[in-house]
Amino acid sequence: MASIKDVAIKAEVSTATVSHVINGTRYVADKTKEKVYAAMKDLDYSPNMVARSLRSRKSNTIGLLVPLLAEDTSNFFFMSIANGIEQVLKENGYNLVLSNSNENADMEKDQIKVFNRQHIDGLVIAPVNGKEHRYEDQFNGEYPVVFIDRRPQGYKGDTILVNNRQGTKEAVEVLLNKGHEKIGFITGTLGITTSDERLEGYKESLAQHHIAFNKSYIKEGPATFQKGYQLAEELHKEGVTALFVANNVMTMGSVSYLQANDVKVPDQMAIIGYDDYDWMKIASPPLSVVRQPAFEMGKAAVEQLLKRIHGDTEGTNEVMLNSELVIRGSC
Amino acid sequence: MASIKDVAIKAEVSTATVSHVINGTRYVADKTKEKVYAAMKDLDYSPNMVARSLRSRKSNTIGLLVPLLAEDTSNFFFMSIANGIEQVLKENGYNLVLSNSNENADMEKDQIKVFNRQHIDGLVIAPVNGKEHRYEDQFNGEYPVVFIDRRPQGYKGDTILVNNRQGTKEAVEVLLNKGHEKIGFITGTLGITTSDERLEGYKESLAQHHIAFNKSYIKEGPATFQKGYQLAEELHKEGVTALFVANNVMTMGSVSYLQANDVKVPDQMAIIGYDDYDWMKIASPPLSVVRQPAFEMGKAAVEQLLKRIHGDTEGTNEVMLNSELVIRGSC
DNA sequence: CTGAAAGCGCTAACAG
């Protein structure tokens, strides 16, 4: 592997000149440039990014830490985010180091430590669920951080969220406007911000329509297919006429229940799910859902990060993206 | 950020000793070790990986290059692979740099160039579709490479593939055994290895059952939902009684057609799709599919890569993983 | 059992 020194010798200039030609950091005579380019080509030179990083304390790399669970469909959501991030990053000459906390706080800490010594230029993190991790103490302060999708309690800093409350509220509103009064709400474990916000939206919508809140219509449990199936069954038996399911895995389970028991949608039971996947289009009937702008979240996160990297230090930026209600045939 | 020098001073030893304590690379008296550990703790020292990489020419980072297309469901497949890779990598103290070629040969070349100057320790690549890229010329030879999912024509080197031919053959066999003789085959554009292999499996199965191959039952097109819908329609009108759809996006389109037109599955039309997604369980009827072991492919790729990194230079290793036929209600 | 010191490849003062 040719080094900058080799190029300098071949081009009969100094390494400084070569460096400046590469980086355009000072004026170099055209003729000299030519020589340098020729030498670089001859030697098939390409700069050693590691050395560059060491010297310039900049790696052109940003980290992404996501909480993926094996076999969880919600992974698709984070992967869309990753995709959005990678895309914007590439356009800006940055690389993406991907890491997974497995939705586990200890692993997350470990991964942050890894990033701390890795000299990343920034970090996008979708934090694990859970109350209190003193994130402020975990970062070494040498790179900006943007939180995404979930905001840890009490964390103040750049955050890209999606409007869970509003998204849910609108969806439930549609159900209410169709005349439903007994609306079941199926959610993954409560106590995590996204779930709680969605529940809030549900309550708010009900309140606005002066429908009494019935606690027994709220069904909570681990976000699994089976649980979704089971909770849909319970609600069905309790006589609800509409279902709002606050995550995609449980949506699938719920649909499965309705199908298996020949419950006619939307006549006997209306349903609105969360997250938009292609298969929802071919469900029968096609499923109405609250669609989260995953790709856009990734983009927004990187854009914010790049601003910070480029020296913006103003306040903190909290972006709240709107989700979109996609009405199909299931309600 | 404390450096090794700071630690050395604080512990009143040389930097060499600190380094050896950290890496366990030579004997150090227990007493000295204590001092070093204490100093490290005091200073909250953590080694600078960039400097370490520069010096030791090893980054503990491997690259992954996948061909994702925006909005393509098959992304899930590659993301599962990425997940498997990340997991094994983490267990071994490696990091993952993720990159996307967007199924575009030029972008792929660019990304390889980026990796070349990044000092990665290895690369896993799911190459873009297409005939001839002289991959051998693109890699700088300083890191081992493992190809995954697709083998470029004429490439010799470590490869992790899935047995497309066998997977398809078995699936078609099931259809044949149920008495179907007119079996439609819907595929993405032919000419790419995975599609071609699946078609081969189809033909082989037919041949073994002495069913004449009917070219008009083979429908090819870009792997989109719409095209899947359309081709299913064409085949239906040509009177086939069973459908084998060789990729998941088109499977979705085909199912959509059958549903929209009230074609009873499996009575009026049996169908087997490709790739296993959760939604297939709740299709009505649940879809039978050929399941590819994505996560396992990722694992296998990294394991092979790590072998190479650790000095194994023997021959080339071609792993062919079996896909699994998942029979549900659609055939 | 430990230290001194060279040097990985690059950037960026400083000096002309």
Add this chain to the structure above:
DNA sequence: CTGTTAGCGCTTTCAG
């Protein structure tokens, strides 16, 4: 308009 040179933080030979 260009060159000299001091490091970035670490590993590793060589020398004791």
